[in-house]
Amino acid sequence: MPESRFHWSSSAIFARLKPALRGALAGIGCALLVPQAATAQTLRIAMTASDIPTTTGMPNNGFEGMRFLGYPVFESLVLWDLTTTDRLAPLRPGLAERWEQSPDDPKTWIFHLRRGVTFHDGTAFDADAVIWNLERYFNKDAPQFEPPAAGIVRARAPITTGYRKLDAMTVAITTASPASYYPYMAALILLSSPASFEKAGRDWAKVGLVGSAGTGPFRIGSVAPRERVELIRNDGYWDTAKKARLEKVVLQPIPEANARLAALRTGQVDWIEVPPADGIPSLKQAGFAIVTGSYPHVWPWFYSIGATNSPFKDVRVRQALNYCIDRAGIVELLNGTAEPAVGWLKASDPDFGKPVNRYGFDPAKGKALLAQAGYSAQKPLSFKVMISTSGSGQMSPLPMNEFLQANLKEACGVNVEFVVSEWQVLLNNMRALPDAPALNGSLSLNISSPSSDVAVMARYFAAAGAPPNGFNFAQWKDDAFEAAFAKLAATTDPKVVAEQTAIAHERLVDNPPWLYIVHDLNPRAMSGKVKGFVSPQSWFVDLTLVTMQ
Missing domain, CATH: 3.40.190.10 (Periplasmic binding protein-like II)
Structure with a gap:
């Protein structure tokens, strides 16, 4: 490349x-x-x-x-209510009329299917069709297994471990651990007609x-x-x-x-x-x-912490870059169609928490942190970033990345090179292992990402979501994050979920796995x-x- x-x-x-x-x-x-x-x-x-x-x-x-x-x-068991603008889009019943955690096993979700639905080809939608699709995604030995689709679904619903038909219109799906947020993952598993295959x-x-x-x-x-x-x-x-x-x-x-x-x-x-x-x-x-x-979206660079000799193993380097970038300049470049990102969530989000670091354009602080980590004008920080020319949520990636390249050089003496790829290639590399040849030496990926719910947080940041299991490209692991996430996953109490989400998000800011740049305005x-x-x-x-x- x-x-x-x-x-x-x-x-x-x-x-x-x-x-x-x-x-x-x-x-x-x-x-x-x-x-x-x-x-x-x-x-x-x-x-x-x-x-x-x-x-x-x-x-x-x-x-x-x-x-x-x-x-x-194509639809899923759970759908989104996309008719309002005053709040994050909530879930609504889709091909399942209702669902609940099993009273006997919190790792099992029961989905009661909608009756009277047919596929576009006239065949019936029922439990057999649901199981056929789950086999397509999760059983590599099934005749209908589709590797590219399976890779997408497994990364979006990585905790799915089992499924079974209970009767003609009821299915059970099992997860690796109790997960109150699983319906958000189920919403991303689309179902199609077995007859088409x-x-x-x-x-x-x-x-x-x-x-x-x-x-x-x-x-x-x-x-x-x-x-x-x-x-x-x-x-x-x-x-x-x-x-x-x-x-x-x-x-x-x-x-x-x-x-x-x-x-x-x-x-x-x-x-x-x-x-x-x-x-x-x-x-x-x-x-x-x-x-x-406004919508739940962030435009970042993912750090590769797990790569051999990666400078991003040092949290001071990851924090430094978050102080070195001029987010207001990016917003101006985009004609006001974005707002600065200082975390995975927007600073106005009630679950943002109270992190120690409040990132802003502060080159002096950024250079001081880099110096503590051993980088100076005599030994500048240098790394490659894989970027795309376009793509879903990528906004204007070429001028935006050019701006950041010049900004980091001028503000903090950081040298950035680009590896330019097609969007789908870049997406595939999000699930690459550290030091994979496909990365061409890149130690960061520019991939715009959703920030809509805790299920997304699990996919991108939970240690269990490290590639090839999920989207934790950074190979990031934070014990305080893991503890908070385990508590919110085990409860359905909205207050506890909110409290623990805020604690988890504080760790995403103070121990950043990403360089947070902007939230765009879609x-x-x-x-x-x-x-x-x-x-x-x-x-x-x-x-x-x-x-x-």
Whole structure:
């Protein structure tokens, strides 16, 4: 993978990408020049992904994949309420009408399935279908085992250890330890039709060419890799109150921000994810809607603490960088579509706690900590960071990382090199072991991440979530964090959960496994024709609410 020193322009980085990727992106740009017919109730969305998310029922491309080719088509036992903006999106019943911990065993959750639901192909949703999907993700010897999807699900629900059918409409799922937060993990396990796999000759590659059948408000109509996916309204959707208003949604991967901007301006799409910050004023002047809103998201660099000879084994180095960066400068660069991050949670969050360290732009303090750790002008701290050119929640990764590279050099004498990769490659490396060749010597990863609930906290920071089991890339372990987390996992008392979450978060700040940079405000730009959209405090959106004028 290519590397850089100091400033690269976006075009320079693009020029150094692998030829195959450059060709794919160029093809996408050319496709924008071809007029695309749209019916009155067709919504065309430009994603930040460089390819369409996988269509077999568990999409890749991070939570952007879940946003557009996850929940609109495939559903889980537990869903999100995405209709409000005044609080973090809560859970709601999905393909399970209700659930509870077993009174005999707090490690077991009982899910009572919704009756009368069918997949898009007309086959019945029942306990057998649920078990078939769980076997697909957790049993490597099952005929339907799908390794890429299994890797995603296992990392998002790493404490899942067993499952069984209790009757035709009831299943039990067992976890490694009592976990009051498990429904949040269950919400990320999507379910698709076993018949889709059989129809494709038990070949997941063939399933992906046409798309699997789910139970959601939209079904997959057509798939054109690297170009588009068409979603068609499911007129037989089980939740009659939430049938989609739109007839069709067209998803297009356009990873380059200015190409997305051009597509919106020329009417090729109606909605773009993450407009380029410097284009926002002119979009507003031209009458386009810029939609922003708080949501549970943080844009960090992950430290690799477990790598051989990693400087990040020393907590003073990890703290130092958190004092060395100019977060206000990043916010200004982004035209106000972000806010400074001084922890995994926002400082205004009631669970933020009272950490000793309150990070701000303080180069003197940062350099003092680096000096204590043995780094100086004569022996500067130097390391590589793996970054992407685009991707789910990645905002504007090239200019943002260039800013940080220059900022760290000027403020604290820190030398940063970049290893530039495709978004999905970067995501895969989040589960890499320390010193893995795929990291190309990177000691940090720039991966935007959710901060929505304690289940996410478990995946990213619990010692048990270290790769390959979860997303604790840092290989971080903190005894006080582990103790607090064990207490909140064992209780359903909201007061205790809040108290212990705050204690756990204090450790994330004072013993930081990440460099906390910004929380973004989820910007997207839309044509005035798009109506009814709600920007929830979530990574996901409810497309059933949207209409086209």
